[in-house]
Amino acid sequence: MDTKQPDSFFKKKISRRKMLKYSGAGILGVVIGATGLGSIANTLGYSIVEDDMTVTDKIPFFGKSQSGIKTEVQKHIYFASINVIVQSKTELEQLFKEWTPLAVRMMNGQQIEEPATNAYIAAKDTGEAVGLSASNLSLTFGVGPSLFRKSELGLERVKPKELEKLPHFPKDQLDDSYSDGDLCIQACADDPQVAFHAVRNLIRAASGKVTLKWTQAGFNSFPVNNNKKQTPRNLFAFKDGTGNPNVKNTSEMKDIVWIQPGESVPWMVGGTYLVARRIQMHLETWDRTALGEQEATFGRHRDSGAPIGKTKELDDMELTRTDSAGKPIVPITSHVHLAKQVKDRMLRRSFSYSSGIDPKTGVFDSGLLFISFQKQPKQFINIQNSLGRVDKLNEYITHRGSAIFACFPGIQKGSYIGETLFKA
Amino acid sequence: MDTKQPDSFFKKKISRRKMLKYSGAGILGVVIGATGLGSIANTLGYSIVEDDMTVTDKIPFFGKSQSGIKTEVQKHIYFASINVIVQSKTELEQLFKEWTPLAVRMMNGQQIEEPATNAYIAAKDTGEAVGLSASNLSLTFGVGPSLFRKSELGLERVKPKELEKLPHFPKDQLDDSYSDGDLCIQACADDPQVAFHAVRNLIRAASGKVTLKWTQAGFNSFPVNNNKKQTPRNLFAFKDGTGNPNVKNTSEMKDIVWIQPGESVPWMVGGTYLVARRIQMHLETWDRTALGEQEATFGRHRDSGAPIGKTKELDDMELTRTDSAGKPIVPITSHVHLAKQVKDRMLRRSFSYSSGIDPKTGVFDSGLLFISFQKQPKQFINIQNSLGRVDKLNEYITHRGSAIFACFPGIQKGSYIGETLFKA
Numbered sequence: 001m002d003t004k005q006p007d008s009f010f011k012k013k014i015s016r017r018k019m020l021k022y023s024g025a026g027i028l029g030v031v032i033g034a035t036g037l038g039s040i041a042n043t044l045g046y047s048i049v050e051d052d053m054t055v056t057d058k059i060p061f062f063g064k065s066q067s068g069i070k071t072e073v074q075k076h077i078y079f080a081s082i083n084v085i086v087q088s089k090t091e092l093e094q095l096f097k098e099w100t101p102l103a104v105r106m107m108n109g110q111q112i113e114e115p116a117t118n119a120y121i122a123a124k125d126t127g128e129a130v131g132l133s134a135s136n137l138s139l140t141f142g143v144g145p146s147l148f149r150k151s152e153l154g155l156e157r158v159k160p161k162e163l164e165k166l167p168h169f170p171k172d173q174l175d176d177s178y179s180d181g182d183l184c185i186q187a188c189a190d191d192p193q194v195a196f197h198a199v200r201n202l203i204r205a206a207s208g209k210v211t212l213k214w215t216q217a218g219f220n221s222f223p224v225n226n227n228k229k230q231t232p233r234n235l236f237a238f239k240d241g242t243g244n245p246n247v248k249n250t251s252e253m254k255d256i257v258w259i260q261p262g263e264s265v266p267w268m269v270g271g272t273y274l275v276a277r278r279i280q281m282h283l284e285t286w287d288r289t290a291l292g293e294q295e296a297t298f299g300r301h302r303d304s305g306a307p308i309g310k311t312k313e314l315d316d317m318e319l320t321r322t323d324s325a326g327k328p329i330v331p332i333t334s335h336v337h338l339a340k341q342v343k344d345r346m347l348r349r350s351f352s353y354s355s356g357i358d359p360k361t362g363v364f365d366s367g368l369l370f371i372s373f374q375k376q377p378k379q380f381i382n383i384q385n386s387l388g389r390v391d392k393l394n395e396y397i398t399h400r401g402s403a404i405f406a407c408f409p410g411i412q413k414g415s416y417i418g419e420t421l422f423k424a
Numbered sequence: 425m426d427t428k429q430p431d432s433f434f435k436k437k438i439s440r441r442k443m444l445k446y447s448g449a450g451i452l453g454v455v456i457g458a459t460g461l462g463s464i465a466n467t468l469g470y471s472i473v474e475d476d477m478t479v480t481d482k483i484p485f486f487g488k489s490q491s492g493i494k495t496e497v498q499k500h501i502y503f504a505s506i507n508v509i510v511q512s513k514t515e516l517e518q519l520f521k522e523w524t525p526l527a528v529r530m531m532n533g534q535q536i537e538e539p540a541t542n543a544y545i546a547a548k549d550t551g552e553a554v555g556l557s558a559s560n561l562s563l564t565f566g567v568g569p570s571l572f573r574k575s576e577l578g579l580e581r582v583k584p585k586e587l588e589k590l591p592h593f594p595k596d597q598l599d600d601s602y603s604d605g606d607l608c609i610q611a612c613a614d615d616p617q618v619a620f621h622a623v624r625n626l627i628r629a630a631s632g633k634v635t636l637k638w639t640q641a642g643f644n645s646f647p648v649n650n651n652k653k654q655t656p657r658n659l660f661a662f663k664d665g666t667g668n669p670n671v672k673n674t675s676e677m678k679d680i681v682w683i684q685p686g687e688s689v690p691w692m693v694g695g696t697y698l699v700a701r702r703i704q705m706h707l708e709t710w711d712r713t714a715l716g717e718q719e720a721t722f723g724r725h726r727d728s729g730a731p732i733g734k735t736k737e738l739d740d741m742e743l744t745r746t747d748s749a750g751k752p753i754v755p756i757t758s759h760v761h762l763a764k765q766v767k768d769r770m771l772r773r774s775f776s777y778s779s780g781i782d783p784k785t786g787v788f789d790s791g792l793l794f795i796s797f798q799k800q801p802k803q804f805i806n807i808q809n810s811l812g813r814v815d816k817l818n819e820y821i822t823h824r825g826s827a828i829f830a831c832f833p834g835i836q837k838g839s840y841i842g843e844t845l846f847k848a
Contacts, residue, residue: 078778115727119716123726126711127661130727131647131654177783193645196659196778200788204711212781212788221617223555230555235620237551287550287628292543302547303539303554354502354620355779357636359601364624364636 049104050413057190058134061104065258065410068138069272069347069373070247073232074188075220077351078195079276079369080203081181081213081403083146089153093422095209096141099202100416106198109134112205126204129197137194139202140186141417142274142405147182158424160265162377163406166275169399170389178278178401181213186274186371192217214401216278218351218369231305231313234368235281235352236396238298239305242313243336245347256345259375259409267420270409272373275346275380278401280358281367286396297392299334307336335393344382346374367397377404473528474837481614482558485528489682489834492562493696493771493797494671497656498612499644501775502619503700503793504627505605505637505827507570513577517846519633520565523626524840530622533558536629550628552621559615561622564608565841566698566829571606582848584689586801587830590699593823594813602702602825605637610698610795616641638825640702642775642793655729655737658792659705659776660820662722663729666737667760669771680769683799683833691844694833696797699770699804702825704782705791710820721816723758731760759817768806770798791821801828 051060059067086092102112111130116123148159165180185202189195196217203210222229231239245252254260259268286294295301295308305313309321309329319337321329330337354366374380387393408418475484483491510516526536530553537548572583589604609626613619620641627634647654655663669676678684683692710718719725719732729737733745733753743761745753754761778790798804811817832842 116715119714119719121714122712123715123718126707127726128657128659129645130657130661131649132645133648191645192643192778193657193659193776196790200707200711204708207708212786215778215780215788217778217780219616221553221556221615224557225555233552233554233617235552235617237554283550283624284628284631287624288546290543290545291540291547294547295543302551352617354616354639354641356639356641362636364639366620 049101049108051104052108052110055109055134057136058109059107059136059138061107061139061411062413063410064270065272066140066407067107068140068186068188069257069349069407070253071136071138071188072229072247073220073241073349074136074138074195075190075222076188076192076195077218077369077371078187078192078199078215079218079371080185080187080199080215081144081276082183082185082203082206082210083213084150084153084182084210086209087152089155089422091209092153093418095206096418096422097416098205099141100411102202102205103139103198103417106194106201107134107137107139109137112201126197126201129194132191132194135189135191135194137187137189137198139198140184140188140274140407142184142186142407143418143421144181144183144403144405146180150182155421158265158267158421160268160406162264163273163404164377166377166402166404167381169384171394172399172402174402175400178214178216180403181405183210184274184276184403184405192219216353216355216369216401218353220351232352234350235283235354235366236286236294236298237302238294238300239313240350240368241348242300242305243317245345247347253347256379257347257373257375263375265424267424268406268409269420271420272375272407273377273380274405274407275370275372275374275377276401276403276405277368277370277399278353279368279370280365280398280400282396282398283364283366289396296331296334297396299330299336308334331392333390333392335387335391338386338388338391339383342382342386344374344379346372346379346383348372373407473525473532475528476532476534479533479558481560482533483531483560483562485531485563485835486837487834488694490564490695490831491531492564492610492612493681493773493831494677495560495562495612496653496671497644497665497773498560498562498619499614499646500612500616500619501642501793501795502611502616502623502639503642503795504609504611504623504639505568505700506607506609506627506630506634507637508574508577508606508634510633511576513579513846515633516577517842519630520842520846521840522629523565524835526626526629527563527622527841530618530625531558531561531563533561536625550621550625553618556615556618559613559618561611561613561618563622563626564610564612564698564831566608566610566831567842567845568605568607568827568829570604574606579845582689582691582845584692584830586688587697587828588801590801590826590828591805593808595818596823596826598826599824602638602640604827605829607634608698608700608827608829616643640777640779640793640825642777644775656776658774659707659778659790660710660718660722661726662718662724663737664774664792665772666724666729667741669769671771677771680803681771681797681799687799689848691848692830692833693844695831695844696799697801697804698829698831699794699796699798699801700825700827700829701792701794701823702777703792703794704789704822704824706820706822707788707790713820720755720758721820723754723760732758755816757814757816759811759815762810762812762815763807766806766810768798768803770796770803770807772796797831 111125113124148155187195187198220232234240245256307317350370358365535549540547572579611619611622644656658664731741774794782789
């Protein structure tokens with residue numbers, strides 16, 4: 001890196017377009033493996049590409065944990081569930097090797113190949129993110145229970161015993177078109193086109209090896225107060241994510257999210273489980289409900305996000321508070337009361353979705369792409385069972401999709417996505 | 425307005441949350457009609473609410489033309505096509521009267537009612553935009569041909585003769601679930617939740633009077649260069665919107681977009697026609713196509729957006745250029761060449777969409793929510809017919825939805841949406 005360049009030169013957002021220009025001058029600390037990137041799609045090798053931390057709106061790819069888990073939640077998601085059609089573990093491993101440098105480059109805000117100049121072949125990058133910045137793109141990869149049932153892959157013996165299809169919960173009305181999958185790619189970014197571009201290019205690089213099972217786009221809108229992002233509201237207008245573990249608190253994250261040695265199969269140490277639930281919200285019914293009833297349903301005030309009877313979002317919930325008649329102030333059938341009845345916790349990282357209308361009923365097909373991370377699926381299962389049949393919120397929502405994926409531990413420089421699984 | 429306040433106080437983005445706080449102090453120039461807003465939903469009257477131009481990220485509601493047409497295109501759209509189930513013209517007129525102050529308030533970045541304090545009734549505003557800024561929300565209202573066929577409304581005699589369902593074009597594969605509609609609401613904003621919130625609250629206020637026919641969310645991502653927004657790319661990676669009329673050129677807009685006296689029925693003078701086409705892009709096929717072939721398909725270079733053989737996006741197309749062999753440099757079957765074969769022009773204002781996968785084929789259900797404005801439907805029809813069967817782009821796209829709406833002229837202060845139609 002040319003140290004004579006002022007700091008501000010490196011710290012500004014560098015778009016895919018400018019990156020191209022600058023990297024030609026060799027002044028950025030981006031190291032590209034000797035095989036070159038042009039050959040990636042054609043060979044079964046993989047190149048080492050490094051995080052370029054001179055880009056300000058950039059999330060590191062390499063590290064102790066995968067991106068998109070403890071990463072500050074972005075504005076957009078494009079979530080893809082994928083089935084694999086490869087016939088061997090080696091082919092699958094190869095796919096992850098090929099995906100690795102592509103993921104690093106896209107998270108750097110670069111194209112897979114730039115510039116696209118050969119008119120006689122298809123461009124390696126689909127190009128719709130040309131000129132857009134890295135946009136805090138994160139990419140999270142995981143494997144579902146069905147992958148381990150494919151005998152041709154020979155992965156049965158390394159399946160973590162806790163990685164099983166989630167049980168049927170009371171009031172689930174699951175649709176296979178929004179459920180399960182052999183693999184997942186969670187692409188989150190502050191720009192919807194950057195998130196979509198990432199999934200599209202990874203799927204394209206896997207042509208003939210995978211099929212799309214289901215995908216879902218989603219968004220989060222952050223109120224800003226004194227230049228600080230506030231907790232976003234879901235489409236029921238309630239703040240979603242209050243009371244999450246503090247991702248900067250290492251011991252809390254170890255307790256709740258990151259699998260520790262001895263807690264699962266060795267290849268999952270440092271990894272976590274992703275639960276995805278496509279939850280349709282019955283907005284029309286909700287909107288006819290009195291404000292007090294809505295607040296009693298969540299256990300919080302709508303506009304402030306405060307626990308019922310309190311004034312600030314972060315005020316202590318104090319579930320045991322009672323009114324003068326001895327009645328609990330936070331109703332015992334409220335969502336928050338029931339969720340806190342079990343000691344289990346999880347890291348929620350959800351996005352709203354608005355996907356047209358439900359053709360059967362003519363109502364909005366809108367709701368929440370609920371995503372949570374926990375080191376044991378039973379954390380989610382216990383909480384969901386506690387919500388069970390009594391959660392007042394059940395009247396207003398229907399779970400339409402469900403999936404679980406084992407997310408690999410972080411990828412080290414020189415390694416590739418999922419190496420711990422393939423070396424297990 | 426308290427003139428002692430410094431300019432900066434008024435010029436910063438004021439969120440729905442802060443607006444509430446400030447308006448309590450009476451320092452904003454927002455005038456609310458004497459009937460009060462609380463009573464809107466309960467009465468058949470309508471209140472006068474004014475644009476609050478102290479909010480910086482705010483588009484005016486009142487004016488010569490409706491918002492969302494010449495408005496600089498935003499990042500997000502939520503488009504709703506609606507059927508009406510009212511039984512009389514008076515009821516329909518009343519609906520538009522009720523919608524007017526709601527639209528103005530939401531475009532001001534305000535809630536319909538704030539704060540929501542009565543626990544015993546449903547809140548008037550659904551609340552998910554609390555704390556979010558006005559986000560340059562625009563709302564565009566139009567009426568489709570089917571509205572005039574409803575004899576109970578008695579509007580047949582004022583139907584503009586040119587307002588007819590669009591003809592079937594070569595290669596159309598239209599789906600009724602993405603086509604037509606009695607009314608449309610085009611909500612565009614720089615925040616997806618603000619756009620969705622606007623449609624949801626208007627639909628809710630029309631409960632029992634309308635049903636949703638179809639809706640579609642979409643997005644635009646703007647490369648930024650020297651702090652200037654560049655032309656966004658569609659999902660084929662080509663810049664979309666180059667060569668649009670200059671919305672600031674009054675005579676160009678009169679020629680292309682705004683209906684002049686004598687050019688249609690009197691109630692449409694100052695209005696325009698909105699054409700919406702849900703165009704699925706076959707990304708997988710496109711991505712297998714050589715770059716040169718893609719560029720020959722559009723007639724432009726992909727990354728720069730320049731006409732073929734030129735270097736800059738805004739370089740003159742010069743369709744008549746030939747190579748040394750006398751062959752046209754811009755292929756005569758390219759999209760841009762065919763579109764320019766007819767003298768007709770239109771104002772394009774499209775958004776990309778990524779709506780999961782096509783369940784029948786497993787490919788991305790992604791593409792373009794094409795939207796254009798023109799003062800005569802035949803402008804769009806002529807161009808689309810010129811593209812006809814020969815457009816090279818046809819191989820890569822399928823038109824799945826189609827609709828046309830007559831968009832009213834601008835709404836004047838004290839008037840209401842669609843008044844010219846109801847007074848016709």
